Amino acid sequence: METFDIVKLASYRENNRIEAKAAKGGLPRSMWETYSAFANTYGGVILLGVKEREDGTFETVGLTPVEAEHLRQDFWNTVSNRSKVSAVLPIESEVEVLEADGGMVVAIHVPRAPREERPVYINGDLFAGTYRRRGEGDYRCTRQEISAMLRDQGFETMDSKVLDDLTVADFNMDTVRAYRNRFRTVRQGSSWTGLDDERFLRAIGAAAVSREDGRLHPTFGGLLMFGNDYDIVRECPQFFLDYQETLDPAIRWTDRVHSGDGMWSGNLFDFFFRVNRKLAESLKTPFKLDGIFRVDDTPMHKAVREALANCLFNADYHGVRGVVVRRTPDKLVFENPGDIRTGIEQMRLGGVSDPRNGLVMKMFSLIDVGERAGTGVPDVFATWANAGLPEPRIEENFGEADRTILTLMLEADAKPDNNEQISDDYEQINSSNEQISDNNEQLNGLNEQITERQRVILHFVEKSPSATYDDMARAVGVSSATVRRDAEILIGCGLLKRVGSRKAGHWEVRGEKNHDIR
Known part of the structure:
Protein backbone atom coordinates (compact mmCIF):
# COMPACT_ATOMS: atom_id res chain seq x y z
CA MET A 1 0.00 0.00 0.00
CA GLU A 2 1.43 3.39 -1.04
CA THR A 3 1.51 6.15 1.57
CA PHE A 4 -0.06 9.51 0.70
CA ASP A 5 1.76 12.47 2.29
CA ILE A 6 -0.89 14.66 3.91
CA VAL A 7 1.63 17.52 4.32
CA LYS A 8 2.14 17.58 0.58
CA LEU A 9 -1.59 17.22 0.04
CA ALA A 10 -2.20 20.36 2.06
CA SER A 11 -0.03 22.35 -0.35
CA TYR A 12 -2.10 21.37 -3.41
CA ARG A 13 -4.79 23.52 -4.99
CA GLU A 14 -7.43 22.62 -7.53
CA ASN A 15 -6.26 23.68 -10.97
CA ASN A 16 -6.59 22.56 -14.57
CA ARG A 17 -4.82 19.25 -13.78
CA ILE A 18 -6.10 18.32 -10.28
CA GLU A 19 -9.66 17.83 -9.00
CA ALA A 20 -10.66 16.81 -5.45
CA LYS A 21 -13.90 14.97 -4.65
CA ALA A 22 -15.00 13.94 -1.15
CA ALA A 23 -16.83 10.87 -2.52
CA LYS A 24 -17.94 9.86 0.99
CA GLY A 25 -21.25 8.59 -0.31
CA GLY A 26 -19.90 6.92 -3.47
CA LEU A 27 -18.73 8.12 -6.87
CA PRO A 28 -20.02 11.68 -7.39
CA ARG A 29 -21.84 12.40 -10.67
CA SER A 30 -19.68 15.44 -11.32
CA MET A 31 -16.61 13.20 -11.42
CA TRP A 32 -17.56 12.03 -14.91
CA GLU A 33 -17.75 15.59 -16.18
CA THR A 34 -14.20 16.04 -14.89
CA TYR A 35 -13.15 12.75 -16.51
CA SER A 36 -14.42 14.02 -19.87
CA ALA A 37 -12.86 17.45 -19.32
CA PHE A 38 -9.42 16.08 -18.44
CA ALA A 39 -9.52 13.64 -21.37
CA ASN A 40 -10.38 16.41 -23.85
CA THR A 41 -7.86 18.93 -22.50
CA TYR A 42 -4.50 18.10 -20.90
CA GLY A 43 -5.29 15.08 -18.72
CA GLY A 44 -5.20 15.28 -14.92
CA VAL A 45 -5.67 13.55 -11.57
CA ILE A 46 -8.99 13.05 -9.78
CA LEU A 47 -8.55 12.56 -6.01
CA LEU A 48 -11.42 10.75 -4.28
CA GLY A 49 -11.63 10.95 -0.50
CA VAL A 50 -10.31 14.51 -0.48
CA LYS A 51 -12.13 17.78 0.05
CA GLU A 52 -11.15 21.38 -0.55
CA ARG A 53 -10.96 23.76 2.41
CA GLU A 54 -12.14 27.36 2.24
CA ASP A 55 -8.55 28.51 1.69
CA GLY A 56 -8.30 26.21 -1.33
CA THR A 57 -6.06 23.57 0.26
CA PHE A 58 -6.97 19.88 0.48
CA GLU A 59 -7.67 17.51 3.35
CA THR A 60 -8.78 13.88 3.54
CA VAL A 61 -12.34 13.02 4.56
CA GLY A 62 -11.60 9.72 6.31
CA LEU A 63 -12.43 6.99 3.80
CA THR A 64 -11.96 3.50 5.17
CA PRO A 65 -10.01 0.88 3.18
CA VAL A 66 -13.28 -0.87 2.36
CA GLU A 67 -14.87 2.37 1.10
CA ALA A 68 -11.81 3.20 -1.00
CA GLU A 69 -11.72 -0.23 -2.60
CA HIS A 70 -15.45 0.02 -3.29
CA LEU A 71 -14.88 3.36 -5.08
CA ARG A 72 -12.10 1.84 -7.15
CA GLN A 73 -14.29 -1.06 -8.22
CA ASP A 74 -17.23 1.25 -8.97
CA PHE A 75 -14.95 3.40 -11.13
CA TRP A 76 -13.85 0.46 -13.28
CA ASN A 77 -17.38 -0.88 -13.60
CA THR A 78 -18.74 2.50 -14.67
CA VAL A 79 -15.91 3.59 -16.98
CA SER A 80 -16.19 0.28 -18.84
CA ASN A 81 -19.86 0.99 -19.63
CA ARG A 82 -19.94 2.67 -23.05
CA SER A 83 -23.40 4.08 -22.40
CA LYS A 84 -21.82 6.06 -19.54
CA VAL A 85 -18.37 6.93 -20.92
CA SER A 86 -17.27 6.84 -24.56
CA ALA A 87 -13.64 5.83 -23.90
CA VAL A 88 -11.68 3.89 -21.27
CA LEU A 89 -8.40 5.79 -20.92
CA PRO A 90 -6.61 4.88 -17.65
CA ILE A 91 -4.78 1.59 -17.25
CA GLU A 92 -4.86 -0.49 -14.06
CA SER A 93 -1.74 1.12 -12.55
CA GLU A 94 -3.21 4.61 -13.03
CA VAL A 95 -6.05 4.02 -10.54
CA GLU A 96 -4.44 3.80 -7.10
CA VAL A 97 -5.66 3.36 -3.54
CA LEU A 98 -3.31 5.34 -1.30
CA GLU A 99 -2.99 5.57 2.46
CA ALA A 100 -3.00 9.03 4.04
CA ASP A 101 -3.18 10.45 7.53
CA GLY A 102 -6.88 10.61 8.35
CA GLY A 103 -8.14 8.17 5.72
CA MET A 104 -7.66 6.53 2.35
CA VAL A 105 -7.42 8.32 -1.01
CA VAL A 106 -8.21 7.00 -4.50
CA ALA A 107 -6.09 8.69 -7.17
CA ILE A 108 -7.35 8.35 -10.76
CA HIS A 109 -4.86 9.48 -13.40
CA VAL A 110 -6.82 10.48 -16.53
CA PRO A 111 -4.55 10.86 -19.58
CA ARG A 112 -5.30 13.18 -22.46
CA ALA A 113 -7.23 11.12 -25.00
CA PRO A 114 -5.64 10.38 -28.38
CA ARG A 115 -7.20 12.55 -31.07
CA GLU A 116 -8.78 9.42 -32.61
CA GLU A 117 -10.88 9.06 -29.42
CA ARG A 118 -11.70 12.73 -28.84
CA PRO A 119 -14.21 13.99 -28.00
CA VAL A 120 -14.63 11.83 -24.91
CA TYR A 121 -18.24 12.26 -23.75
CA ILE A 122 -20.53 10.88 -21.05
CA ASN A 123 -24.10 9.58 -20.74
CA GLY A 124 -24.21 8.58 -24.41
CA ASP A 125 -24.77 12.22 -25.44
CA LEU A 126 -22.07 13.69 -27.69
CA PHE A 127 -23.32 17.27 -27.63
CA ALA A 128 -24.52 17.50 -24.01
CA GLY A 129 -21.88 15.23 -22.50
CA THR A 130 -18.60 16.60 -23.86
CA TYR A 131 -16.55 18.76 -21.46
CA ARG A 132 -13.23 20.56 -21.29
CA ARG A 133 -11.20 22.01 -18.45
CA ARG A 134 -10.66 25.72 -17.94
CA GLY A 135 -8.86 26.85 -14.79
CA GLU A 136 -10.43 24.99 -11.85
CA GLY A 137 -13.73 24.14 -13.53
CA ASP A 138 -15.27 21.95 -16.20
CA TYR A 139 -17.40 23.47 -18.93
CA ARG A 140 -19.65 21.92 -21.57
CA CYS A 141 -18.16 22.17 -25.05
CA THR A 142 -19.91 24.07 -27.81
CA ARG A 143 -20.93 22.39 -31.05
CA GLN A 144 -18.10 24.24 -32.74
CA GLU A 145 -15.51 22.74 -30.37
CA ILE A 146 -16.99 19.27 -30.78
CA SER A 147 -16.98 19.61 -34.57
CA ALA A 148 -13.30 20.57 -34.47
CA MET A 149 -12.46 17.44 -32.45
CA LEU A 150 -14.48 15.27 -34.83
CA ARG A 151 -12.59 16.72 -37.82
CA ASP A 152 -9.33 15.68 -36.17
CA GLN A 153 -10.37 12.06 -35.65
CA GLY A 154 -9.66 10.79 -39.16
CA PHE A 155 -6.51 8.98 -40.21
CA GLU A 156 -6.34 11.02 -43.41
CA THR A 157 -5.37 14.65 -42.99
CA ASP A 417 2.90 40.49 -22.39
CA ASN A 418 0.54 37.52 -22.06
CA ASN A 419 -2.57 37.42 -19.97
CA GLU A 420 -1.66 36.44 -16.39
CA GLN A 421 -4.16 33.61 -16.28
CA ILE A 422 -2.70 32.05 -19.42
CA SER A 423 0.74 32.30 -17.84
CA ASP A 424 -0.50 30.63 -14.65
CA ASP A 425 -2.21 27.85 -16.59
CA TYR A 426 0.89 27.16 -18.67
CA GLU A 427 3.07 26.90 -15.56
CA GLN A 428 0.52 24.53 -14.06
CA ILE A 429 0.62 22.40 -17.20
CA ASN A 430 4.41 22.12 -17.07
CA SER A 431 4.58 21.42 -13.36
CA SER A 432 1.78 18.89 -13.50
CA ASN A 433 3.53 16.85 -16.17
CA GLU A 434 6.11 15.72 -13.63
CA GLN A 435 3.55 15.54 -10.81
CA ILE A 436 1.41 13.12 -12.77
CA SER A 437 4.26 11.00 -14.20
CA ASP A 438 5.90 10.46 -10.81
CA ASN A 439 3.25 11.54 -8.33
CA ASN A 440 4.14 9.30 -5.41
CA GLU A 441 7.80 10.28 -5.42
CA GLN A 442 6.85 13.95 -5.18
CA LEU A 443 4.34 13.33 -2.43
CA ASN A 444 7.09 11.85 -0.24
CA GLY A 445 9.74 14.41 -1.25
CA LEU A 446 9.29 16.89 1.57
CA ASN A 447 11.10 14.84 4.20
CA GLU A 448 14.18 14.18 2.07
CA GLN A 449 17.36 16.17 2.61
CA ILE A 450 17.60 19.03 0.16
CA THR A 451 19.71 18.42 -2.91
CA GLU A 452 22.67 20.38 -4.19
CA ARG A 453 20.48 21.81 -6.95
CA GLN A 454 18.01 23.06 -4.35
CA ARG A 455 20.87 24.70 -2.47
CA VAL A 456 21.88 26.50 -5.68
CA ILE A 457 18.28 27.67 -6.12
CA LEU A 458 18.26 29.09 -2.59
CA HIS A 459 21.52 30.96 -3.21
CA PHE A 460 20.18 32.30 -6.48
CA VAL A 461 16.85 33.62 -5.17
CA GLU A 462 18.59 35.08 -2.11
CA LYS A 463 20.53 37.30 -4.51
CA SER A 464 17.61 37.74 -6.92
CA PRO A 465 14.38 37.83 -4.87
CA SER A 466 12.26 38.78 -7.90
CA ALA A 467 13.45 35.81 -9.97
CA THR A 468 10.85 33.86 -11.97
CA TYR A 469 10.79 30.10 -12.38
CA ASP A 470 12.31 30.57 -15.83
CA ASP A 471 15.16 32.64 -14.31
CA MET A 472 15.83 29.88 -11.78
CA ALA A 473 15.70 27.21 -14.49
CA ARG A 474 18.32 29.02 -16.56
CA ALA A 475 20.50 29.51 -13.50
CA VAL A 476 20.62 25.81 -12.59
CA GLY A 477 20.23 24.35 -16.08
CA VAL A 478 16.98 22.41 -15.70
CA SER A 479 13.37 22.84 -16.81
CA SER A 480 10.94 25.29 -15.24
CA ALA A 481 8.81 22.33 -14.14
CA THR A 482 11.73 20.85 -12.19
CA VAL A 483 12.50 24.19 -10.56
CA ARG A 484 8.88 24.63 -9.57
CA ARG A 485 8.91 21.21 -7.90
CA ASP A 486 12.14 22.08 -6.06
CA ALA A 487 10.63 25.37 -4.90
CA GLU A 488 7.56 23.56 -3.53
CA ILE A 489 9.82 21.21 -1.59
CA LEU A 490 11.85 24.12 -0.20
CA ILE A 491 8.65 25.95 0.78
CA GLY A 492 7.40 22.82 2.53
CA CYS A 493 10.71 22.54 4.42
CA GLY A 494 10.41 26.14 5.58
CA LEU A 495 13.53 27.23 3.69
CA LEU A 496 11.73 29.35 1.11
CA LYS A 497 8.71 31.63 1.21
CA ARG A 498 6.77 33.45 -1.47
CA VAL A 499 5.66 36.92 -0.38
CA GLY A 500 2.96 38.67 -2.41
CA SER A 501 1.37 37.65 -5.70
CA ARG A 502 2.91 35.52 -8.40
CA LYS A 503 3.35 38.54 -10.65
CA ALA A 504 4.38 41.28 -8.23
CA GLY A 505 5.72 39.34 -5.24
CA HIS A 506 9.21 38.19 -4.25
CA TRP A 507 11.05 35.30 -2.61
CA GLU A 508 12.44 35.14 0.92
CA VAL A 509 15.10 32.59 1.95
CA ARG A 510 14.55 31.49 5.55
CA GLY A 511 16.48 29.50 8.15
CA GLU A 512 19.50 29.02 5.94
CA LYS A 513 22.02 28.73 8.80
CA ASN A 514 20.04 26.02 10.58
CA HIS A 515 19.84 24.04 7.38
CA ASP A 516 23.47 24.61 6.39
CA ILE A 517 22.85 25.76 2.84
CA ARG A 518 26.07 27.73 2.81
Missing part, protein backbone atom coordinates in the same frame (compact mmCIF):
# COMPACT_ATOMS: atom_id res chain seq x y z
CA MET A 158 -7.92 17.39 -43.52
CA ASP A 159 -6.49 18.52 -46.84
CA SER A 160 -6.78 15.14 -48.62
CA LYS A 161 -10.41 15.65 -49.67
CA VAL A 162 -10.95 15.67 -53.46
CA LEU A 163 -13.05 18.64 -54.64
CA ASP A 164 -15.25 17.30 -57.43
CA ASP A 165 -16.79 20.66 -58.27
CA LEU A 166 -13.44 22.23 -59.25
CA THR A 167 -10.79 21.48 -61.87
CA VAL A 168 -7.07 22.22 -61.96
CA ALA A 169 -7.94 25.07 -64.35
CA ASP A 170 -9.29 26.86 -61.27
CA PHE A 171 -5.79 27.08 -59.78
CA ASN A 172 -3.88 30.36 -59.95
CA MET A 173 -1.43 29.51 -62.71
CA ASP A 174 1.03 32.25 -61.69
CA THR A 175 1.35 30.47 -58.34
CA VAL A 176 1.76 27.09 -60.06
CA ARG A 177 4.55 28.48 -62.27
CA ALA A 178 6.31 30.06 -59.27
CA TYR A 179 6.13 26.75 -57.40
CA ARG A 180 7.46 24.79 -60.38
CA ASN A 181 10.38 27.20 -60.73
CA ARG A 182 11.35 26.63 -57.09
CA PHE A 183 10.86 22.88 -57.45
CA ARG A 184 13.11 22.84 -60.52
CA THR A 185 15.84 24.66 -58.63
CA VAL A 186 15.65 22.48 -55.51
CA ARG A 187 15.00 19.11 -57.22
CA GLN A 188 17.40 19.24 -60.11
CA GLY A 189 17.24 16.03 -62.09
CA SER A 190 13.76 15.04 -60.87
CA SER A 191 11.68 13.26 -63.49
CA TRP A 192 8.72 15.35 -62.38
CA THR A 193 10.16 18.57 -63.85
CA GLY A 194 9.32 17.39 -67.36
CA LEU A 195 5.67 16.60 -66.62
CA ASP A 196 2.86 18.79 -67.89
CA ASP A 197 1.00 20.83 -65.28
CA GLU A 198 -1.79 18.32 -64.68
CA ARG A 199 0.56 15.37 -64.16
CA PHE A 200 2.90 17.47 -62.06
CA LEU A 201 0.07 18.63 -59.78
CA ARG A 202 -1.10 15.03 -59.39
CA ALA A 203 2.46 13.91 -58.55
CA ILE A 204 2.85 16.41 -55.71
CA GLY A 205 -0.64 15.75 -54.27
CA ALA A 206 -2.31 18.98 -55.37
CA ALA A 207 -4.76 17.05 -57.56
CA ALA A 208 -6.22 13.55 -57.58
CA VAL A 209 -8.55 11.42 -59.69
CA SER A 210 -12.06 11.43 -58.26
CA ARG A 211 -13.80 8.15 -57.53
CA GLU A 212 -17.05 9.81 -58.54
CA ASP A 213 -16.29 10.72 -62.17
CA GLY A 214 -12.77 9.36 -62.82
CA ARG A 215 -11.45 12.82 -63.66
CA LEU A 216 -8.68 14.93 -62.19
CA HIS A 217 -9.78 17.45 -59.56
CA PRO A 218 -7.97 19.57 -56.95
CA THR A 219 -7.45 18.23 -53.48
CA PHE A 220 -8.29 20.60 -50.64
CA GLY A 221 -4.55 20.87 -49.95
CA GLY A 222 -3.96 21.77 -53.59
CA LEU A 223 -6.66 24.44 -53.41
CA LEU A 224 -5.12 25.90 -50.25
CA MET A 225 -1.71 25.93 -51.90
CA PHE A 226 -2.52 27.11 -55.44
CA GLY A 227 -6.12 28.32 -55.46
CA ASN A 228 -7.60 31.78 -55.45
CA ASP A 229 -9.10 33.20 -52.28
CA TYR A 230 -12.65 33.31 -53.68
CA ASP A 231 -12.60 29.57 -54.43
CA ILE A 232 -10.95 28.68 -51.11
CA VAL A 233 -13.56 30.66 -49.15
CA ARG A 234 -16.37 28.93 -51.03
CA GLU A 235 -15.02 25.58 -49.82
CA CYS A 236 -13.95 26.86 -46.40
CA PRO A 237 -15.94 30.00 -45.37
CA GLN A 238 -13.76 30.83 -42.32
CA PHE A 239 -10.49 30.81 -44.31
CA PHE A 240 -8.38 33.92 -43.72
CA LEU A 241 -4.64 34.69 -43.78
CA ASP A 242 -3.45 37.86 -42.07
CA TYR A 243 -0.01 39.41 -41.55
CA GLN A 244 -0.01 42.43 -39.23
CA GLU A 245 3.06 44.58 -38.71
CA THR A 246 3.09 47.22 -35.97
CA LEU A 247 6.49 48.88 -35.69
CA ASP A 248 5.17 52.32 -34.73
CA PRO A 249 2.72 52.43 -31.78
CA ALA A 250 1.16 55.58 -33.23
CA ILE A 251 0.09 53.67 -36.35
CA ARG A 252 -2.34 50.76 -36.24
CA TRP A 253 -0.45 48.80 -38.90
CA THR A 254 2.81 49.85 -40.50
CA ASP A 255 2.27 47.03 -42.99
CA ARG A 256 -0.43 44.44 -43.57
CA VAL A 257 -0.97 41.55 -45.96
CA HIS A 258 -4.21 39.59 -45.90
CA SER A 259 -6.20 37.31 -48.14
CA GLY A 260 -9.42 38.58 -49.65
CA ASP A 261 -8.20 42.08 -50.51
CA GLY A 262 -8.19 41.32 -54.27
CA MET A 263 -4.55 42.37 -54.63
CA TRP A 264 -3.04 38.86 -54.79
CA SER A 265 -4.09 35.20 -54.92
CA GLY A 266 -4.72 34.73 -51.19
CA ASN A 267 -3.31 31.16 -51.16
CA LEU A 268 -0.78 29.58 -48.78
CA PHE A 269 2.16 29.49 -51.17
CA ASP A 270 2.04 33.20 -51.97
CA PHE A 271 1.28 34.14 -48.35
CA PHE A 272 4.30 32.19 -47.10
CA PHE A 273 6.81 33.85 -49.40
CA ARG A 274 5.35 37.35 -49.05
CA VAL A 275 5.35 37.14 -45.25
CA ASN A 276 8.68 35.32 -44.91
CA ARG A 277 10.45 38.23 -46.64
CA LYS A 278 8.91 40.67 -44.19
CA LEU A 279 9.75 38.56 -41.14
CA ALA A 280 13.35 38.19 -42.31
CA GLU A 281 13.71 41.97 -42.03
CA SER A 282 13.13 41.74 -38.27
CA LEU A 283 16.24 39.59 -37.73
CA LYS A 284 19.78 40.84 -37.32
CA THR A 285 21.98 39.45 -40.09
CA PRO A 286 25.69 39.16 -39.27
CA PHE A 287 28.17 39.78 -42.04
CA LYS A 288 29.35 36.35 -43.23
CA LEU A 289 30.92 35.19 -46.48
CA ASP A 290 30.76 31.89 -48.35
CA GLY A 291 33.70 32.35 -50.64
CA ILE A 292 33.10 35.78 -52.17
CA PHE A 293 29.33 35.75 -51.61
CA ARG A 294 27.55 37.09 -48.56
CA VAL A 295 25.46 34.59 -46.60
CA ASP A 296 22.27 36.10 -45.19
CA ASP A 297 20.40 32.90 -44.30
CA THR A 298 21.21 32.48 -40.61
CA PRO A 299 19.85 29.76 -38.25
CA MET A 300 17.36 32.33 -36.96
CA HIS A 301 16.05 32.95 -40.47
CA LYS A 302 15.59 29.21 -40.90
CA ALA A 303 13.85 28.97 -37.51
CA VAL A 304 11.40 31.75 -38.43
CA ARG A 305 10.64 30.01 -41.73
CA GLU A 306 9.99 26.82 -39.76
CA ALA A 307 7.67 28.63 -37.34
CA LEU A 308 5.68 30.16 -40.22
CA ALA A 309 5.47 26.86 -42.11
CA ASN A 310 4.45 24.97 -38.95
CA CYS A 311 1.64 27.49 -38.42
CA LEU A 312 0.29 26.83 -41.93
CA PHE A 313 0.69 23.04 -41.75
CA ASN A 314 -1.27 22.73 -38.50
CA ALA A 315 -4.05 25.27 -38.97
CA ASP A 316 -7.66 24.11 -38.91
CA TYR A 317 -8.87 26.17 -41.86
CA HIS A 318 -12.48 25.35 -40.98
CA GLY A 319 -11.92 27.01 -37.59
CA VAL A 320 -12.64 30.67 -36.93
CA ARG A 321 -10.39 33.75 -36.96
CA GLY A 322 -7.92 32.30 -39.45
CA VAL A 323 -4.11 32.41 -39.43
CA VAL A 324 -2.62 35.57 -37.92
CA VAL A 325 1.09 36.45 -37.99
CA ARG A 326 2.10 39.55 -36.03
CA ARG A 327 5.38 41.42 -36.06
CA THR A 328 6.23 44.09 -33.48
CA PRO A 329 9.64 45.58 -32.61
CA ASP A 330 10.26 43.02 -29.86
CA LYS A 331 8.48 39.83 -30.96
CA LEU A 332 7.01 37.63 -33.66
CA VAL A 333 3.70 35.87 -32.99
CA PHE A 334 2.24 33.00 -35.03
CA GLU A 335 -1.42 32.10 -34.40
CA ASN A 336 -3.44 29.40 -36.09
CA PRO A 337 -6.94 28.05 -35.51
CA GLY A 338 -7.04 24.60 -33.92
CA ASP A 339 -5.36 22.97 -30.93
CA ILE A 340 -2.10 20.99 -31.05
CA ARG A 341 -2.85 17.46 -32.24
CA THR A 342 0.14 15.94 -30.45
CA GLY A 343 -0.18 18.17 -27.33
CA ILE A 344 2.15 20.93 -26.14
CA GLU A 345 4.63 18.60 -24.47
CA GLN A 346 5.12 16.38 -27.53
CA MET A 347 5.29 19.38 -29.85
CA ARG A 348 8.05 20.83 -27.69
CA LEU A 349 9.96 17.52 -27.58
CA GLY A 350 9.54 16.75 -31.29
CA GLY A 351 9.95 13.41 -32.97
CA VAL A 352 6.24 12.98 -33.80
CA SER A 353 4.82 14.59 -36.93
CA ASP A 354 1.01 14.75 -37.06
CA PRO A 355 0.03 17.77 -39.19
CA ARG A 356 -3.57 18.64 -39.92
CA ASN A 357 -2.62 19.37 -43.52
CA GLY A 358 -0.26 16.62 -44.60
CA LEU A 359 -0.50 17.41 -48.32
CA VAL A 360 0.35 21.06 -47.69
CA MET A 361 3.36 19.91 -45.65
CA LYS A 362 4.43 17.54 -48.44
CA MET A 363 4.18 20.24 -51.11
CA PHE A 364 6.22 22.71 -49.07
CA SER A 365 8.81 20.08 -48.15
CA LEU A 366 9.35 19.32 -51.86
CA ILE A 367 10.72 22.86 -52.19
CA ASP A 368 12.74 22.54 -48.95
CA VAL A 369 10.33 24.43 -46.69
CA GLY A 370 9.38 22.81 -43.39
CA GLU A 371 10.65 19.87 -41.39
CA ARG A 372 8.68 16.64 -41.90
CA ALA A 373 10.38 14.63 -39.14
CA GLY A 374 8.66 16.43 -36.27
CA THR A 375 11.82 18.31 -35.22
CA GLY A 376 10.87 21.75 -36.52
CA VAL A 377 9.65 23.29 -33.25
CA PRO A 378 12.52 21.85 -31.12
CA ASP A 379 14.92 23.37 -33.68
CA VAL A 380 13.25 26.75 -33.16
CA PHE A 381 13.74 26.40 -29.38
CA ALA A 382 17.39 25.39 -29.83
CA THR A 383 18.08 28.31 -32.17
CA TRP A 384 16.54 30.82 -29.74
CA ALA A 385 18.52 29.34 -26.85
CA ASN A 386 21.78 29.56 -28.80
CA ALA A 387 21.01 33.21 -29.55
CA GLY A 388 20.54 33.95 -25.82
CA LEU A 389 16.91 35.01 -26.33
CA PRO A 390 13.95 34.18 -24.05
CA GLU A 391 12.56 30.70 -24.57
CA PRO A 392 9.81 30.57 -27.21
CA ARG A 393 6.34 30.32 -25.74
CA ILE A 394 3.69 27.86 -26.93
CA GLU A 395 0.11 28.42 -25.83
CA GLU A 396 -2.96 26.34 -26.56
CA ASN A 397 -6.24 28.17 -25.96
CA PHE A 398 -9.50 26.24 -25.84
CA GLY A 399 -12.95 27.67 -26.13
CA GLU A 400 -15.25 29.09 -28.78
CA ALA A 401 -12.21 29.42 -31.04
CA ASP A 402 -9.39 26.94 -30.35
CA ARG A 403 -6.04 28.60 -31.04
CA THR A 404 -2.37 27.66 -31.03
CA ILE A 405 0.02 30.56 -30.42
CA LEU A 406 3.82 30.57 -30.76
CA THR A 407 5.65 33.68 -29.54
CA LEU A 408 9.29 34.41 -30.41
CA MET A 409 10.86 37.29 -28.47
CA LEU A 410 13.48 39.28 -30.39
CA GLU A 411 15.18 40.99 -27.45
CA ALA A 412 17.15 39.34 -24.66
CA ASP A 413 15.45 41.34 -21.89
CA ALA A 414 11.96 41.32 -23.40
CA LYS A 415 9.07 39.82 -21.46
CA PRO A 416 5.97 38.37 -23.16
